[in-house]
Amino acid sequence: MSQFNFFEKNQAFDENNFEQKLQDAINLIKKNQSFVARLVLDAINSNQVTLSTFFQLTPNHYQRTKTIMRKDYHTTLPNTFPPTISAVRKIEKELDGIIYDNQHIYISSTKSVEEIAKTLIHEVCHFLNSDLYDKEMETEESKQVGYKDEVRAFTAEKMFEKNKGYLLRSDINQIHETVTELYPEFTDPENPISGYIYSTFDSPS
Structure with a gap:
């Protein structure tokens, strides 16, 4: 299930506690x-x-995370590797989770069981939609593709939250508002796609 390859034992991180939260x-x-x-x-x-x-x-992945933290959150992480406790806490302050290479998912260890479940839904759905993302990148502007990919992931979260219930128009509107607020770099006033609702959750080929 999870693949743990620790470079150092760290008393500030309770591996067993996280494993239990992940399983829950x-x-x-x-x-x-x-x-x-x-x-x-x-x-x-x-x-x-x-x-x-x-x-x-x-x-x-740490180098890529450093770039994201510097660019998006104006936070400079140390070059020390493995990442220090303080570096990880800075990352976890900003990121609930992230996926790299359409496969490797990292999750904040500080979140509750319910929050981890939603993060898993979100990040795994990036994986499930990775083929669609790649196809869209061939024909569309990158920020539009990024916007739609986040809409799909947040739609999956809402479907999980509804627990077999139907999505309402208000749910879709809220998803777009959330993505617009969290990812302003993906919005384009000259080419709005706030009506986008299509999602696919087939596994990549």
Whole structure:
């Protein structure tokens, strides 16, 4: 399931506690009646994605995270590797989770079981939509593609939250408002796509 490769033992991080929270989060997904929960669970159980904490970032992924933190959150992380406790806490302050290379998912160790479950839904759905993302990148502007990819991920979260219930127009509107607020770099006033609702959750080929 999760793939833990610790470079150092760190008393500030309770591995067993996180493993338990992660398993509890996966159990929540198991109990959920939405079809997206089943697809996410299949991806996790078949090891199509890896699940780790930010304490376990690879050297390459840490460098990429440093770039994101500097560019998007104006936070400079130290070059020290493995990442220090303070570096990880700075990352976790800003990021609930992230996916690299359409496969490797990192999750904040400080979140609750319910929050981890939602993060898993969100990030695994980036994986499930990765082929669509790549196809869109061939013909569309990158920020439009980024916007739609986040809409799909937040739509999956809402479907999980509804637990087999139907999405309403107000839900879709709220999703677009959330994506616009969190990712202003993906918005284009000259080419708005606030009506975009299409989602696919098939596994990448």
